[in-house]
Amino acid sequence: MVNSQIALRDSAPDAVSVWNECLENIKPLVPVMTFNTWFVPIKPIALAGDTLTIQLPNNFFYDWIAERYNSFIAKSIKEVLGEQGVIKYVVMNEELKEPEVTEPQLTSKITMDPSSLSQETTDEADGSEPVESNINPKYTFENFIKGESNQLARAAAYAIGENPGGTSFNPLFIYGGVGLGKTHLIQAIGNAVLQNNRRKKVHYISADRFTLDFVQSIQYNKKQEFTNRFKKLDVLIIDDIHGLSGKERTLDEFFFIFNTLHQAGKQIVLTSDRPPNELTGISDRLISRFNWGLTTDIQPPDFETRMAILNDKADNYGIKLTGEMYDYIATHITSNIRELEGVLLKLLAKISFGFKDITFEMVKKIVKEISTTKKVIIGIDVITKVVCEHMRIDEKKIRDKTRKKEIAEARQIAMYLSKMMTNSTLKMIGLHFGGRDHSTVIHAITETEHRVNTEKRTKDMIEEIQNKIELLCS
Numbered sequence: 001m002v003n004s005q006i007a008l009r010d011s012a013p014d015a016v017s018v019w020n021e022c023l024e025n026i027k028p029l030v031p032v033m034t035f036n037t038w039f040v041p042i043k044p045i046a047l048a049g050d051t052l053t054i055q056l057p058n059n060f061f062y063d064w065i066a067e068r069y070n071s072f073i074a075k076s077i078k079e080v081l082g083e084q085g086v087i088k089y090v091v092m093n094e095e096l097k098e099p100e101v102t103e104p105q106l107t108s109k110i111t112m113d114p115s116s117l118s119q120e121t122t123d124e125a126d127g128s129e130p131v132e133s134n135i136n137p138k139y140t141f142e143n144f145i146k147g148e149s150n151q152l153a154r155a156a157a158y159a160i161g162e163n164p165g166g167t168s169f170n171p172l173f174i175y176g177g178v179g180l181g182k183t184h185l186i187q188a189i190g191n192a193v194l195q196n197n198r199r200k201k202v203h204y205i206s207a208d209r210f211t212l213d214f215v216q217s218i219q220y221n222k223k224q225e226f227t228n229r230f231k232k233l234d235v236l237i238i239d240d241i242h243g244l245s246g247k248e249r250t251l252d253e254f255f256f257i258f259n260t261l262h263q264a265g266k267q268i269v270l271t272s273d274r275p276p277n278e279l280t281g282i283s284d285r286l287i288s289r290f291n292w293g294l295t296t297d298i299q300p301p302d303f304e305t306r307m308a309i310l311n312d313k314a315d316n317y318g319i320k321l322t323g324e325m326y327d328y329i330a331t332h333i334t335s336n337i338r339e340l341e342g343v344l345l346k347l348l349a350k351i352s353f354g355f356k357d358i359t360f361e362m363v364k365k366i367v368k369e370i371s372t373t374k375k376v377i378i379g380i381d382v383i384t385k386v387v388c389e390h391m392r393i394d395e396k397k398i399r400d401k402t403r404k405k406e407i408a409e410a411r412q413i414a415m416y417l418s419k420m421m422t423n424s425t426l427k428m429i430g431l432h433f434g435g436r437d438h439s440t441v442i443h444a445i446t447e448t449e450h451r452v453n454t455e456k457r458t459k460d461m462i463e464e465i466q467n468k469i470e471l472l473c474s
């Protein structure tokens with residue numbers, strides 16, 4: 001077969017025909033979706049002797065291909081060009097790529113997904129209400145600064161923006177800490193999809209809002225309408241999915257919607273504050289589905305990315321800062337991009353209140369204000385508050401003598417977490433909970449430990465409370 005292919009080709013094979021033959025060989029070996037996602041966008045650019053040079057759209061592609069499919073490609077080039085055939089990869093310059101993205105070479109083949117056929121149906125024609133996208137035009141890929149910390153998430157999001165439902169990133173699950181750009185990225189997907197095709201039904205919603213709407217739909221006897229609203233989407237984007245933890249009926253409904261959309265090849269995008277396997281109060285069947293596509297994190301930005309973000313945003317706000325000021329801000333605010341923005345917004349406010357010049361002192365003061373505002377040290381008070389909120393108990397009662405079951409339980413859990421999460425002595429803990437002696441505290445701790453080890457529900461609940469406390473104090 002190899003020989004006949006070579007014989008059939010005319011005397012000067014070009015890069016395109018050689019690559020097309022390689023693709024023919026690879027195609028039967030990988031799932032269709034994988035083929036469309038990873039191989040179709042590759043561009044053959046040169047054939048020199050036995051070396052075929054192919055161009056990959058970005059580093060993300062390169063890493064992915066090199067890690068997983070290098071052997072397929074290496075084998076196929078030998079099949080086409082003979083034993084001495086080799087492939088050389090080059091990565092398209094990221095900076096050059098974006099303006100070109102609407103050109104046929106990257107998108108024309110990929111966007112031939114079957115779902116695009118259904119776009120002809122307008123909202124009016126199918127008789128349903130138009131879909132509110134909830135997409136904020138201010139969040140785009142253009143104003144999302146790339147960095148090592150967000151490289152994977154951004155590249156995957158970008159690919160989805162170009163080809164929703166047609167890549168193997170379905171669902172796309174992005175997780176990471178607060179203020180790192182999760183919402184920005186997933187909104188950017190929505191903007192890109194709509195920019196490419198206004199008819200696509202895109203819908204962004206937070207998990208909390210999803211829950212609320214679902215509960216209300218039941219209250220007002222409109223559950224079917226709720227389900228229909230989601231079933232017809234092309235792209236469903238749910239933010240902060242951890243908010244569904246423990247909400248069983250909402251989770252069941254979400255499970256149904258997830259399956260319906262996924263089976264129809266529609267795109268699902270989710271974010272969370274932690275990876276799927278650390279989510280508590282969500283069934284295993286759903287968690288395993290979260291991992292069907294691509295799960296990737298966003299890390300806190302490195303120094304260079306922080307500088308780039310500051311520069312970009314200061315430019316946008318029309319604020320002029322010295323190099324020393326940039327340096328100071330990027331050195332002192334390290335783990336939250338919203339806080340970086342916060343510094344600039346406060347400076348902007350000063351300017352609008354008549355301060356003409358921004359001084360270094362001013363910058364230092366604002367940075368200090370911002371970086372100390374929410375640094376709550378984990379203390380028994382915070383723990384008590386979160387436990388009571390979570391278990392819906394009046395905070396005052398936890399210090400009372402009452403032995404009412406749910407209050408006693410909350411008290412024991414709060415005591416246990418106080419021991420686990422603070423340096424407090426047993427005596428201090430006892431005093432805090434209405435002057436109980438240290439043997440009562442020991443009893444509470446051992447009792448709760450036992451329950452954590454034997455009851456999954458309790459274990460999940462305590463982990464969830466612990467996460468909330470940590471989040472609050474981070």
Ligand code: ADP
Nearest residue numbers: 143144145177178179180181182183184337338
């Ligand atoms: P999260 O959802 O992870 O808590 P957000 O998406 O709300 O974070 O981001 C917080 C703020 O920081 C937003 O205003 C967002 O525009 C900005 N931001 C985050 N990451 C970037 C980035 N890489 N480039 C530019 N702005 C960013």
Ligand code: MG
Nearest residue numbers: 182183184239
């Ligand atoms: Mg967010």
